[in-house]
Amino acid sequence: MNYFIASCPRSGSSLLANLLTTSKLKLLKLPKSKILKGSEFNKSGYFEDIRLMLLNDMIIKSLYGYKYSFLYPPKIYRKKLNEYYDYYKNKASSVYVPKNFINNTKFYTGHDWDNWGITRMINFQKWEKCYKKFDVANHYSILKNIRLFKEQLSKKKNKVFKDSRMVFNLHIFNSSEIKVIILHRKNHLKHIASLRNHYGPNLFKKRYILNTKMVSNHFNLKVQYLSYNSFLSRYNFFFNKLRESFEFIEIDYEDILNKNKKTLNRLEKFIDSQINLSIINT
Numbered sequence: 001m002n003y004f005i006a007s008c009p010r011s012g013s014s015l016l017a018n019l020l021t022t023s024k025l026k027l028l029k030l031p032k033s034k035i036l037k038g039s040e041f042n043k044s045g046y047f048e049d050i051r052l053m054l055l056n057d058m059i060i061k062s063l064y065g066y067k068y069s070f071l072y073p074p075k076i077y078r079k080k081l082n083e084y085y086d087y088y089k090n091k092a093s094s095v096y097v098p099k100n101f102i103n104n105t106k107f108y109t110g111h112d113w114d115n116w117g118i119t120r121m122i123n124f125q126k127w128e129k130c131y132k133k134f135d136v137a138n139h140y141s142i143l144k145n146i147r148l149f150k151e152q153l154s155k156k157k158n159k160v161f162k163d164s165r166m167v168f169n170l171h172i173f174n175s176s177e178i179k180v181i182i183l184h185r186k187n188h189l190k191h192i193a194s195l196r197n198h199y200g201p202n203l204f205k206k207r208y209i210l211n212t213k214m215v216s217n218h219f220n221l222k223v224q225y226l227s228y229n230s231f232l233s234r235y236n237f238f239f240n241k242l243r244e245s246f247e248f249i250e251i252d253y254e255d256i257l258n259k260n261k262k263t264l265n266r267l268e269k270f271i272d273s274q275i276n277l278s279i280i281n282t
Contacts, residue, residue: 012253017047022276028159056165
């Protein structure tokens with residue numbers, strides 16, 4: 001059996017993945033891919049496969065439409081991919097860099113550097129045409145990588161994977177080899193602060209980038225306004241879909257931080273393995 005960590009972004013899934021890899025579980029990684037390294041926001045790392053992360057971006061857009069993402073979640077449930085979806089023929093593919101962004105990143109992102117990553121998506125930079133480079137840019141390549149990941153799920157055991165994007169599309173992989181850990185962050189004020197710190201200070205506010213309908217353009221996702229309550233509601237809608245389809249457990253991020261014995265015992269029983277609590281700094 002393999003394990004998927006389902007959560008909103010900035011809910012502690014990286015800490016949980018780190019904790020789980022101290023047990024018998026190891027990260028599930030696609031061939032010819034890499035694990036996303038740490039940053040000032042997650043110094044120990046993100047514990048996410050880059051190719052899978054980009055694939056999930058594309059599956060969301062193919063299922064629900066180009067404007068949707070893990071930061072602007074869909075509000076309906078769809079099972080069928082758009083068989084004509086091609087990122088590089090869609091207007092979503094054009095990289096939008098706001099006016100004076102490079103010299104005024106703090107105004108847009110809240111930081112003195114481009115933590116949105118959009119300047120790294122322009123010509124000759126690290127993430128230029130990243131969806132194409134990782135072979136997930138069109139319907140054919142999306143299907144091919146879905147098959148590849150399904151093969152990994154069937155061949156590998158005792159693996160863990162995470163990505164908030166996958167909350168909306170786990171059903172696409174049609175695997176019975178998955179158990180789900182639903183992770184919540186109950187302190188909403190701290191959650192909002194963390195989301196804004198990472199994805200932009202105007203998230204959940206009706207403060208738009210000039211001449212646009214965007215409140216953020218993290219990784220060129222062209223994020224539209226949504227209230228925090230609606231954001232949570234949409235995630236909870238898809239958590240319910242996961243509950244209907246998979247064996248699951250629900251835990252709170254705060255319980256992990258506080259080393260709540262009852263919660264951690266339930267977690268160990270669910271994965272059938274002991275974990276090392278020494279990585280949790282309280």
